[in-house]
Amino acid sequence: MLRQSTMRLTGLSVQLKLLVRAKAFSTSSTRYANRAVVYTETGNPADVLRVQSYDPLPSPPSDSVNIRFYFSPINPSDINLVQGVYPAKPAQLQLSAEQQAFVGGNEGVAEVVDVGNAVQGLRKGDRVVVGKPQFGTWSSSRVVPAQDLIKLPSSGLSDVNAATIIVNPPTAYNMLHSFVELQEGDWVLQNGANSAVGQAVIQIAARKGIKTINFVRNRPDLDNLISALAELGATHVFTYDALGDKSLVKHVKQWTSDRPIRLMLNCVGGRDTTAMTRLLGENAHLVSYGAMSKQPLSLPTSQFIFKNLTAHGYWQNRWYNEHTRQEREELMRTITDLQLKEPEHEVLDLSNESSDEAATQRLRDIFVKMEQGFGKKVLLRL
Incomplete structure (x- = not known):
C-alpha cells in the first residue's frame, strides 16, 4: 500500500515537473x-x-x-x-x-x-x-x-529609429560622404526616393544644404507622396514617366548650371536608371546599392568617354566588415545626432x-x- 502511494506521489511529481x-x-x-x-x-x-x-x-x-x-x-x-x-x-x-x-x-x-x-x-x-x-x-x-x-x-534615439539604424541611415550617410565631396548648394540625383534609404538621403542632404532631385513610381496617391518627401526636405520630386519629357533635361540643366550633378544614387536599375544618367554633369559618380526592378543596369559608353562617369557598388555590410567597433559606434552617434524622422511603420x-x-x-x-x-x-x- 505504501509502495503504491509512493508510486502515485512519484507520478504526480513527474506530472507537475512536466507541467512546470x-x-x-x-x-x-x-x-x-x-x-x-x-x-x-x-x-x-x-x-x-x-x-x-x-x-x-x-x-x-x-x-x-x-x-x-x-x-x-x-x-x-x-x-x-x-x-x-x-x-x-x-x-x-x-x-x-x-x-x-x-x-x-x-x-x-x-x-x-x-x-x-x-x-x-x-x-x-x-x-x-x-x-x-x-x-x-x-x-x-x-x-x-x-x-x-x-x-x-x-x-x-527612439526605439523605432534604433531598430532601423544599422542598415538604411548608414547606407544613405556613407553614400553621401564616400564618393563625392559635396558642399552646400550641390545637387544629388536619386531613384527609389520613397524607400527608407531614399528618405534618409533626402533628410541628411537637406540638413547639409544639399539639394535633391528625386524619382518615384507613379501611383494613385502621388500628390500625398510628393508632399511627404517635400516635407522631409526634397527639392524636386518626379515620376519616371517624366524622363520621357525632353523639357525635363532642359529644366535640370538650368537648375544645376552652376553646380552640375556629380552624384547619383541608384536602387532600381533598368531603363529608367539609364535615362536618368542624362541629367548628370561631367566627372559624376553613379552609386548602385540595390536593383528593385530586377533589371540589369545598362550604361551608355558615351557617358564614360565624354563625361568621365564612374560607376560604383555600395554594400553597408562591407563597411561594417572593414571598420572597427569604435568606428561603428561613432557612426551611430553621428546618425543619432541627425534626428531623422521615424519611418512609417507597423x-x-x-x-x-x-x-x-x-x-x-x-x-x-x-x-x-x-x-x-x-x-x-x-x-x-x-
Missing part, C-alpha cells in the same frame, strides 16, 4: 518565452517561414552577452535572403539539442540582459544593435560576442500569441500583405 516545464516553454508566458522566425528551405516567405519557440539561453561565455530584442524590422534584403536570391549566408539558430534552422533578420534593437565576466564596455540595460551582418535578429533572445555589438547612445507583435501556429499564421498574413504593396516598415516583436 511546459509552462516555461509555453508561448503564453510571453515575458520569458523565446521565439524566432525560422525556415529550413528558401522560397516564398509566406510559405516557408514559421514561428518557433526555442530553449532558454544559457549564461553567456566570458567574452559574450545575452541580449533580448525589442523590435526587429523586415527589410527587402531580408526577404530576398529567404527567397534565396540575396548573396549572403543566413544565420542559424539552435532551437534545441536536436534541431537547427535558419533564422531571418539583419537588424534590430536589443537590451543587454546578461554579461560575460570578461566583457568590458557593456553592462545590463545597455541598448545595442548587432554590427555583424546577417546575424538573425528575428528572434527574441540571442548570445552574442561582445565585439559584434554596437552600443547606442543612451538618449536621443508593429507586428507576436509575443502574446497563444501558440507558435497562431503566430505563424499572423506572420504569413503580413508577408502576403507586403507582397501586395503594403508600404509601411514592419517591425517584429517576438
